[in-house]
Amino acid sequence: MGVLTFSLHSFTVPQRERLSSSNLSISQCVIKMGNPEMIYSNLFLKNSPPLRLHLRKQCTSHGFHLFCGAQMEAFPSLHPLKRQSVANSSLRRFDQPRPFHITTSQSYSSPLKAVINSETQETSNELIVENEKIGVLLLNLGGPETLEDVQPFLFNLFADPDIIRLPRLFRFLQNPLATFISISRAPKSKEGYASIGGGSPLRKITDAQAEELKKSLIEKDIPAKVYVGMRYWHPFTEEAIELIKRDQITKLVVLPLYPQFSISTSGSSLRLLENIFREDEYLATKMQHTVIPSWYQRKGYIIANANLIEMELQKFKFPDEVMIFFSAHGVPLAYVEEAGDPYKAEMEECVDLIMEELEHRHISNSYTLAYQSRVGPIEWLKPYTDQTIVDLAQRGIKSLLAVPISFVSEHIETLEEIDVEYKELALKSGIQEWGRVPALGCEPNFISDLANAVIESLPYVGAMAVSDLKARQSLVPLGSVEELLAVYDGKRAEMPPPVTVWEWGWTMSAETWNGRSAMIIFLILLFLEVVTDEGLLHQFGVFPYLRR
């Protein structure tokens, strides 16, 4: 039995702080293994343990980052519960007597020799690595491509129980309610989409990111196919899965294009995947997967953001005096407070890491974080972007640089909400100079770092299911979609819906109501309408329309 020991001094101070709060025993990282003679390269044995053993003779902080990539560097800053489950699973693997192979001569720039060998080949568009076909599934929200798409897109969004959660008794009303809300909201949304050219650019940008990621992976010796699966519009996740099956992918890395995890975004897409995986024999038996749940803490992502901020600051008359204004998409407060959504914590840590990086460059501007895009009058994460802009103007701030921190593509919320609405509000409120950092899009450092994230996750693909009987019986391997969902919002807590009745003008006095009771009353009315064929909706001719 050999023992390899790594001490914590290889980590940076913030890394160490985050690590010290994790459940991993990492004052030193001790890994037991079988025969030390067998320390050779081959991390990619089918069903091999998920050991991230890119061991190096020199254990620099970067080197250690590689070794521990997904396990020590990325996981410690995640939700404590998730850390625990990942740590448990990983340590369980370490205890296994199964021999495995590692290399002692990997360099930081070529971690993949452990994963892939010289026999790697690409034949007629088929990407094969040691008889494995690697796929990467990028998950995103999707957006309407034409104005006609807007209402059905909104229907899909509001029909998602991770966006509107009805009390169990009223679940059957999810679709009628989604129809109603989407029809009511469509005119306002269409105006927004019309003003940015008649549709969302999200699909084009995500396709371009997929293409660049594929190139970057090939450059790093990992030939993989990259698929795009949208939650609410084309190409739907189901369409991507069909392609994945057609291509007979055997190892899939699921990568939500949201840097920070939220139940309402990555969580919703994973929930959908869980259902698809459960019902499909090929996916359950022939393909293994792993999920990279969030990646806001990755060095490459942080550096790419800092680069863009630094560049935009230079466009101001007095760069030092500009306040950096991080504006993230909001979620209803109950997601965080009642369902345990880690979104807010991850967002705050992300902002801290970017500011830390800027500090290293001697950029010490003041900064703030606020949340945008709330829908309906229930409480969302605060402070709200619009109110914060007004407050800052009143406090005498003259220059603001907006950073769309939760988005990696341009879309309606950057191009219309930030660039038009918030800019107008800022200038009207007394801000004199307004700037906006572009979304990362295909920025090369960012794409390259995503490719590294994929590569670092490869040894984990499907690995956790092997050790755990319960997981083996389950169609979704432990430590992947299912485990993530169990950790975040496992009970799928009932929460107030983000949209409530009065937004559509039923009664002005409803603004004083509690969101939940208003929703329940609305649902009762809707229920009565369905049962009795009489009521307000029939009176206004809305209901027959809903039935079509």
Ligand SMILES: C=CC1=C(C)c2cc3[nH]c(cc4nc(cc5[nH]c(cc1n2)c(C)c5CCC(=O)O)C(CCC(=O)O)=C4C)c(C)c3C=C
């Ligand atoms: C981190 C990103 C996002 C979170 C969190 C999120 C939560 C969330 N969103 C809505 C309602 C709407 N979102 C809409 C568009 C939209 N949302 C995101 C991202 C997050 N949403 C993106 C990238 C987009 C744009 C897609 C595009 O068309 O380019 C819309 C539609 C636009 C509109 O009518 O305003 C709605 C509605 C809720 C309710 C929610 C959390 C519960």
Ligand SMILES: [Fe+2]
């Ligand atoms: Fe949204």
